[in-house]
Structure formats: C-alpha cells, structure tokens
Amino acid sequence: MIAPRSDLLxxxxxxxxxxxxxxxxxxxxxxxxxxxLLNAATHLFCKNGINATGIDAIIDEAGTAKxxxxxxxxxxxxxxxAVLENEGKQWREWFIGAIEAxxxxxxxxxTRIFPALKIWFAExxxxxxxxxxxVAEHDKDQKQFRNIALKHKKVVLAHIEKLxxxxxxxxxxxxxxxxxxxxxxxxxxxxxxxxxxVADTAGLAAGNLFAPSKVKKPxxxxxxxxQLVAV
Amino acid sequence: MIAPRSDLLxxxxxxxxxxxxxxxxxxxxxxxxxxxLLNAATHLFCKNGINATGIDAIIDEAGTAKxxxxxxxxxxxxxxxAVLENEGKQWREWFIGAIEAxxxxxxxxxTRIFPALKIWFAExxxxxxxxxxxVAEHDKDQKQFRNIALKHKKVVLAHIEKLxxxxxxxxxxxxxxxxxxxxxxxxxxxxxxxxxxVADTAGLAAGNLFAPSKVKKPxxxxxxxxQLVAV
DNA sequence: AGGTAAGGATACCGAACGGTCTGTATCCTG
DNA sequence: CAGGATACAGACCGTTCGGTATCCTTACCT
Numbered sequence: 001m002i003a004p005r006s007d008l009l010x011x012x013x014x015x016x017x018x019x020x021x022x023x024x025x026x027x028x029x030x031x032x033x034x035x036x037l038l039n040a041a042t043h044l045f046c047k048n049g050i051n052a053t054g055i056d057a058i059i060d061e062a063g064t065a066k067x068x069x070x071x072x073x074x075x076x077x078x079x080x081x082a083v084l085e086n087e088g089k090q091w092r093e094w095f096i097g098a099i100e101a102x103x104x105x106x107x108x109x110x111t112r113i114f115p116a117l118k119i120w121f122a123e124x125x126x127x128x129x130x131x132x133x134x135v136a137e138h139d140k141d142q143k144q145f146r147n148i149a150l151k152h153k154k155v156v157l158a159h160i161e162k163l164x165x166x167x168x169x170x171x172x173x174x175x176x177x178x179x180x181x182x183x184x185x186x187x188x189x190x191x192x193x194x195x196x197x198v199a200d201t202a203g204l205a206a207g208n209l210f211a212p213s214k215v216k217k218p219x220x221x222x223x224x225x226x227q228l229v230a231v
Numbered sequence: 232m233i234a235p236r237s238d239l240l241x242x243x244x245x246x247x248x249x250x251x252x253x254x255x256x257x258x259x260x261x262x263x264x265x266x267x268l269l270n271a272a273t274h275l276f277c278k279n280g281i282n283a284t285g286i287d288a289i290i291d292e293a294g295t296a297k298x299x300x301x302x303x304x305x306x307x308x309x310x311x312x313a314v315l316e317n318e319g320k321q322w323r324e325w326f327i328g329a330i331e332a333x334x335x336x337x338x339x340x341x342t343r344i345f346p347a348l349k350i351w352f353a354e355x356x357x358x359x360x361x362x363x364x365x366v367a368e369h370d371k372d373q374k375q376f377r378n379i380a381l382k383h384k385k386v387v388l389a390h391i392e393k394l395x396x397x398x399x400x401x402x403x404x405x406x407x408x409x410x411x412x413x414x415x416x417x418x419x420x421x422x423x424x425x426x427x428x429v430a431d432t433a434g435l436a437a438g439n440l441f442a443p444s445k446v447k448k449p450x451x452x453x454x455x456x457x458q459l460v461a462v
Numbered sequence: 463a464g465g466t467a468a469g470g471a472t473a474c475c476g477a478a479c480g481g482t483c484t485g486t487a488t489c490c491t492g
Numbered sequence: 493c494a495g496g497a498t499a500c501a502g503a504c505c506g507t508t509c510g511g512t513a514t515c516c517t518t519a520c521c522t
Contacts, residue, residue, distance in 0.1 A: 033468080033469065033470095046371075047370065047371055047372065048369070048370045048371075049282060049367065049368035049369055049370075050368075051280060051282035051283050051368060052282050052368065052369065052370070054508075054509065054510080055509080055510060055511080056508090056509090056510095063470095064469075064470075065469065065470045065471060065472085066470095066471090066472090066510095066511080066512090067469080067470075067471085067472095067512085067513085067514095068468085068469055068470075070510095070511065070512080071468085071469085075510080075511080076510065076511090127371045128366075128367060128371070131423070132367065132419050132422075132423065133367035133368065135359075135422060135423050136280065136359060136363065136364035136367035136368060136422070137280035137281075137282060137283065137364065137367060137368035138279070138280055138283065139278065139279045139280075139283070140277075140278055140279075140358045140359070140422065141278065146423055146424075146425065149423045150423060150424060153423070174432070174435065177429075177432045178432055178433075178435060178436040180416075180420070181413060181416035181417060181420055181429065181432055181433050181436060182412060182413065182416055182436070183416070184415070184416040184419050184420055185411075185412035185413055185414070185415040185416025185417075185419075186412060186416075188363050188415050188416075188419055189411070189412055189415050191363075191366060191367070191371065192362070192363065192366050192377055192380045192381060192384070193377075193381060194377065198408075198412065201405065201408045201409055201412055202409075202412050204405065204409060205409040205412060205413065205436065205439075205440065208436075208439035208440060208442065209436065209439060211439065211442075264498085264499065264500095285478075285479065285480080286479080286480060286481080287478085287479085287480095294500095295499075295500075296499065296500040296501060296502085297480095297481080297482090297500095297501090297502090298482085298483085298499075298500075298501090299498085299499055299500075301480095301481070301482080302498085302499085306480080306481080307480065307481090
C-alpha cells in the first residue's frame with residue numbers, strides 16, 4: 001500500500017489554493033484547520049445562509065475532515081456562534097478603523113460612515129449583515145440570535161454615540177440611533193439591490209442629521225437662521 | 232368498518248380552530264385548503280424561516296394532506312413564491328391604505344408612514360420583511376429572490392416618490408429613496424430588537440427630509456432662511 | 463527511536479427532508 | 493343513484509442532514 005498521496009503538503013487545504021480575497025476586513029490568513037474552517041463557514045453561511053449550508057460543504061471548502069470540525073467546534077451550532085463572534089469582531093475593528101483613520105473632528109468621522117460602507121458593499125463577497133441574516137432565518141420567538149445581533153449593534157452604536165456627543169449633538173443618543181437605522185437600511189438595501197450606491201443615498205439622508213440646529217455649539221453659522229429651521 | 236371519523240366538518244382544519252389574528256393586514260379568512268395552506272405557510276416561513284420550515288409542519292398547521300399541497304402548488308418552491316406574491320400584495324394594500332386613509336396633503340401622508348409601521352411592528356406576528364428575510368437565507372449570487380424583493384420594493388417606492396413629487400420635493404426620487412432606506416432600516420431594527428419604538432426614531436430622521444429647503448414651493452417660511460441652510 | 467498530538471479519510475448512524483403513492487371519505491352534479 | 497371532483501390519511505421512497513466511530517498519516521518533541 002504505497003499509495004502515493006496527492007497531498008504533498010499535509011495540513012494544507014487541498015481543494016483550493018485561494019488567493020487572499022482582498023476584503024475590506026480581511027477574513028484571514030489563518031491556515032490552521034480552525035482558521036480554514038472558520039473562513040469557509042463564514043463564507044458559506046453568509047453567502048448561502050446558515051440553514052442552507054451543510055457540514056459537508058464547509059469541510060469541503062476548508063479542506064478538512066469532518067472529524068476535525070467536530071473536534072474543534074463540537075457542533076454546527078457552536079461553529080455558527082464562533083463564526084458570528086469572529087466575524088463581528090473583525091467587522092467592528094474594520095468599521096471603527098475606517099471612520100477613525102485620518103483623524104479629524106467627530107463630525108468628520110461620522111460622515112466617513114457611508115463612504116466606508118460603500119466600499120464594503122462593492123466587494124464581491126458582500127452578503128449583507130451576518131447578524132441580521134441570522135435573525136431573519138431563525139425562529140423570531142427565540143432570543144438566541146437576536147441577542148447576539150443586539151450585542152454587536154450596541155458596540156457599534158456606542159461608538160457612534162460617543163462621536164455624536166463629542167461633536168456637540170443636542171441629542172447624541174437620538175442622533176446615533178437614527179444613524180444606526182440608516183446603516184441597517186443601507187446594508188439590507190445593498191444586499192437586495194446589489195447596488196453600492198445606496199450608501200450615497202444613506203449618506204445624503206445622514207447629512208440632514210448634522211444640521212446646525214442639531215448641534216449645541218455651532219461653529220460659525222448665525223443663530224437666527226438656526227432658530228427658523230429648528231425642529 | 233364504521234370508523235366514525237372525528238371530523239364532522241370535512242374540508243375544515245381539524246388541528247386548530249384559530250381566531251382571527253387581528254393583524255394589520257389580515258392574512259385571511261380563506262378557509263379553503265389553498266387558503267389555509269397559504270396562511271400556514273406564510274406564518275411559518277416568516278416566523279421560522281423558509282429553509283427551517285418543513286412541508287410536514289405546514290400541512291400540520293393548515294390541517295390539510297400532503298397530497299393536497301402538492302396538487303395545489305406542485306412544489307415547496309412554488310409554494311414559497313405563492314406566499315411571497317400573496318403576502319406582498321396584501322402588505323402593499325395595507326401600507327398604501329394606511330398612509331392614504333384620512334386624506335390630507337402629500338406630506339401629511341408621508342408622515343403617516345412610520346406611525347403606520349409602528350402598529351405593524353407591535354403585532355405579535357411581526358417577523359420582519361418576508362422579502363428581505365428570503366434574500367437573507369438564500370444564495371446571494373442568485374437573482375431569484377432578489378428580483379422578487381426588488382419588484383415589491385419598487386411598487387412601494389413608486390408610491391412614495393409620487394407623493395414626494397406631489398408635495399413639491401426638489402428631488403422626489405432622492406427623497407423617496409431616502410425614505411425607503413429608513414423604512415428598511417426600521418423594519419430590520421424592529422425585527423432584531425423587538426422594539427416598535429424604532430419607528431419613532433425613523434420618523435424623527437424622516438422629519439429632517441421634509442425641511443423647507445427641500446421643497447420647491449415653500450408654503451410660509453421666508454426664503455432667506457432657506458438659502459442659509461440649503462444643501 | 464519512539465511517543466504524542468493534530469489532522470485526514472471514510473464508513474456509518476438515526477432522523478428529517480421533499481416528494482410520491484395508494485386508498486378512502488365526502489361533496490356536487492346529472 | 494352514478495360518477496367525477498376534491499380532500500384527507502398515511503405509508504413509503506431516495507436523499508441529505510448533523511453527528512459518531514475507526515483507522516491512518518504526518519510533524520514535532522523529547
């Protein structure tokens with residue numbers, strides 16, 4: 001039984017030799033079995049849906065054995081949770097980095113939100129928000145995925161609200177919630193329409209939320225004009 | 232072989248004798264096999280997801296035989312399409328009715344959008360937008376469900392854009408798209424958070440889109456103030 | 463050199479899936 | 493009363509699902 005195995009490079013994915021996908025937030029160069037499983041599961045869950053993705057498809061794309069998956073994650077449910085946790089962390093790091101990079105005043109950072117999203121929307125591996133999608137395809141009377149999604153969105157919201165407060169918004173919490181609504185709307189609209197341009201529309205709508213009347217200490221504009229258009 | 236059947240009322244659902252759910256847009260009093268199947272499938276698809284809902288669960292809730300389902304719809308896929316078409320039609324009728332009822336000027340009608348949505352969000356059978364959810368749990372590289380969703384959203388958008396034009400919006404199409412974004416955002420946020428109050432937040436954001444500077448023929452406000460805050 | 467940990471390959475299990483089949487009961491119409 | 497149409501009941505089929513068990517190969521570390 002000489003059986004010269006074709007895989008001269010063991011512990012490497014054999015099915016594909018992927019190039020780095022050059023995503024906005026890189027999913028990974030982790031070539032360990034765990035990393036490959038996480039990347040494959042993330043890709044397939046997001047692209048085809050969680051329920052529509054079978055274990056076999058995941059191990060096939062990851063180039064691992066089924067035993068390895070169950071040794072590392074225990075169950076499909078655990079894998080789903082690991083994917084969401086990992087993806088959420090990476091997305092938040094990318095998002096916050098994208099609006100913070102380059103500095104500037106808080107309002108400048110907030111206006112970077114939708115241009116940043118547009119870049120994400122334009123990726124060929126943009127499949128919408130994994131958290132929203134996970135909620136959408138599971139029992140809505142159960143809190144499981146809704147709680148995970150809320151936890152993710154609260155971190156993002158907190159950062160936006162902090163910036164809103166720093167820029168002197170009259171009601172930072174309200175402004176942050178409105179921006180978050182536009183973000184969610186843009187994400188699902190981009191997923192459905194495949195048109196990154198919805199980010200521009202969302203940015204346009206967001207622009208109205210930064211009107212001088214919404215800010216405590218206007219920098220230049222006269223107060224008379226503000227009064228006229230206030231509320 | 233007397234076998235006194237328990238169903239003294241044939242062609243009636245036996246498993247449950249549901250009360251009318253009193254939904255904003257009534258799913259139905261259609262007690263035919265087709266109607267019951269459509270209602271049951273709509274409920275289960277929306278609540279638990281399409282992929283997570285088996286044929287057996289549907290016929291169980293509908294109180295029909297499996298043969299009846301396949302005689303009437305042919306396949307699960309066909310049933311899914313029938314559900315989306317039917318649900319979309321009913322939702323649009325409800326939505327347009329809700330913002331048109333009571334009359335008033337076009338802007339008044341547009342401001343009715345989010346209060347109307349809030350009522351929908353508060354229902355115990357609110358499970359988000361079936362079209363968004365359908366896209367979320369299927370292959371995003373296929374156009375199938377995305378096209379169905381887009382068709383639905385275009386009808387809604389067209390009505391909003393018509394109202395925007397009637398109210399004299401400077402850019403009716405842009406305004407309509409921004410409102411649509413807020414609507415989508417509110418729907419998914421309500422689905423995830425189970426808080427109908429997001430409709431208020433969306434309504435607040437929408438209020439900024441109706442600023443005098445956005446309207447061709449301002450009714451009262453002076454033009455000087457508008458110039459100051461324009462664009 | 464040998465042991466151990468990590469991972470690959472594959473056969474297999476019970477359950478659930480979408481879908482088909484046979485048979486029976488009830489109604490409507492002629 | 494006959495016969496067609498409609499619907500219910502439930503067994504059944506092939507497939508796929510998530511998950512387990514067994515065995516084998518390789519890399520690395522004393």
